[in-house]
Amino acid sequence: MLEYLEDLHFSDSDLSYLATLRGNDGKILFEPAFLDYLGELRFECDIDGMPEGTLVFPHEPLLRVQGPLLQCQILETALLNIINFQTLIATKLSRVCQATQGDPVLEFGLRRAQGIDGALSASRAAYIGGCAATSNVLAGKLYGIPVKGTHAHSWIMSFASEDEAFRAYAEAMPNNCIFLVDTFDTLKGVKKAIEMGQWLREKGHQLVGIRLDSGEFISLSQEARKMLDEAGFQEARIVASNDLDEYLIDELKAAGAKINVWGVGTKLVTGYEQAALGGVYKLTAIRDPGEEWQYRLKLSEEPIKISNPGLLQVRRFSDAQGMFSGDMIYNQTQPPVDAPKMFNLAVPEKHTLLPANTPYQDLLIPVLRKGQPVIELPSLEQIRERVQAQLAQCPAGIKRLKNPDVYSVSLEYHLYDLKQRLINKARSD
Amino acid sequence: MLEYLEDLHFSDSDLSYLATLRGNDGKILFEPAFLDYLGELRFECDIDGMPEGTLVFPHEPLLRVQGPLLQCQILETALLNIINFQTLIATKLSRVCQATQGDPVLEFGLRRAQGIDGALSASRAAYIGGCAATSNVLAGKLYGIPVKGTHAHSWIMSFASEDEAFRAYAEAMPNNCIFLVDTFDTLKGVKKAIEMGQWLREKGHQLVGIRLDSGEFISLSQEARKMLDEAGFQEARIVASNDLDEYLIDELKAAGAKINVWGVGTKLVTGYEQAALGGVYKLTAIRDPGEEWQYRLKLSEEPIKISNPGLLQVRRFSDAQGMFSGDMIYNQTQPPVDAPKMFNLAVPEKHTLLPANTPYQDLLIPVLRKGQPVIELPSLEQIRERVQAQLAQCPAGIKRLKNPDVYSVSLEYHLYDLKQRLINKARSD
Incomplete structure (x- = not known):
């Protein structure tokens, strides 16, 4: 961005x-x-933002742009495009990684992605979200993401038999052999892969693994694991791919599928069940040069969709163990007192008074001043590590794949009050 | 591509x-x-394809690549990316246009698209599918697609009042006034837009229309239409936008919503309910230089997913009125006789013997020979017109939004026979 x-x-x-x-x-x-x-026109806005890789919850401002109105306005669509999509995919991948319980995830989405650049930005976001490698070699080249893949069905089909195809591949790439075993009959394919594994071993190489791309994964993976183990290939990995998402992976793990590496494509890089994230860009305050801020909001029939006015900042509170305990949105021109009173954004009747000295961090930090960077941008690896560190601080109930707990996001008392006054004024005009 | x-x-x-x-x-x-x-490496394959804008049905080859194996293989992922996504979006838009029954559709998807290029290729595909204009100005510049849009909520919010905002817009762009009326209260907004319309008329300009972006569209549009008509603005259009798709538009039309122009964004440019099209690229025949073709297929547990072998071509039959009556896939090395016998692809027991002299057209035409174009590529306008012409030849039941009839796609007898033999051979190996 x-x-x-x-x-x-x-x-x-x-x-x-x-x-x-x-x-x-x-x-x-x-x-x-x-x-x-x-x-x-040369860009001269100030931008404050959450560092990339920060967990963000619904209705929180994750980027704040301040500058001449026209410049702020021109950015809207491109910012939304870039941030919405990559946030969506990084979130999706972190859910997939949660389902695999530590097994590596490979991103295989290029062929079904929404445009070449849709694929590239999805690969980048997926890596940030925790994936181990991508099959998109251009993403590897541009972003330094590890690349991984296997041969295709068409490799097998270009030879007279599966044996011959495996042999030709092993001769060409003896140090990269993951055999795709389901072109004709999966278990017969596993048997042939084991034979090639023995051949590789004689030549001083190692069978990396096999890949299942169709069929009933639970019994096939269990049977394949047994065959590989009995033949002395305990180290060989079983890669699975075929319309996988976090829900299916979760079920396969629970049912005892013997899969070590998960290739996820279409359902990752397009979001699939959720193909778009609905982030918005709202005018929250305006002033003439040298004048006071005037706060603005947009009404809606649905209270949760009424935008928040002010120069917004997000304060994240933690408990004694360092786990995130709740976020509070406030207006920087009215900084909160210690032990602030706040109103839950979704359920305003639910208000909280925090104990004094609750540890916190303000999440939006200066990124650009007058269009120039004022921080050193983190590397992709650092962003990826930040995601993992943040997830470790997030209570398990919030991360649950199905029926998660709702994380508490509140409005600081003065901001809540300002918002109510502006709503009443707008409705009475 | x-x-x-x-x-x-x-x-x-x-x-x-x-x-x-x-x-x-x-x-x-x-x-x-x-x-x-x-x-x-320099690309030197032959490509035959259906002209862009041709209706294509499930399981039909729409592109055939012939050349050195490595070159054919290298293309796979990029071809699938480009063709799957744009086919998906053009199809989605043609469904949306069907729902609007001739009302213009505007594509408003950039902010929620999957990457900048995802947005551009979606704009291109949407225009091919029948949309009237895009809000993506870069797509306008690159592809010559008409661009249309309105001011944003933030325009209104940057002024002290809605009146003032409308007035400033009318002064700046008197020949492009579509007022967004829902920032505070939709019907009050319509009233102010009418006042500005009178002001514009006095200055010799014309109110283009109003835009509704939230709320209950049926009653709001009916009320707004009544207010506009009573004030003498029968020509002013009512534009609607907000999570629209073909199903919602169909319901709104049926319920009598008075909307003339439909802005469709997120649910169009991402596919949304269907975020990816599952087109595949399969090896169907191979030969050594100077040798005979060897036909290949990929097995699957699901019969419909078994690929078709051969140098495939699609023949589309028409009835006496020129309406499409069914397609037949055949192997070009065994061209069908007149009145060919064929087997339905989904229901093989259902076989058909066509009467002699049934009119037909073969759909794959030479596009590249040795990597060089052999046809003049159609303009975007020509492609768009082709879509409309093709849709006019497609029976209404096939195009129905819900529970459509299934178009008949069959395998020519010799190809069916070849496929059965190859399946039996592969299963017995």
């Missing part, structure tokens, strides 16, 4: 195109003076 | 990256000679 902002400008060809646009009367839509202004 | 193929090559930086990859023993994965070979 910061790369996008640093490069933000209107090129001559952009401006020429915009100059061609017409209104409903056939006359130009944009005055030449406005286009000249766009041509000279 | 053809742009991708024409530019297909491995750059020096690609090769340097590939040279860094290691196998499980820490040794290099790719021999230097192989990487040199990749560096010199």
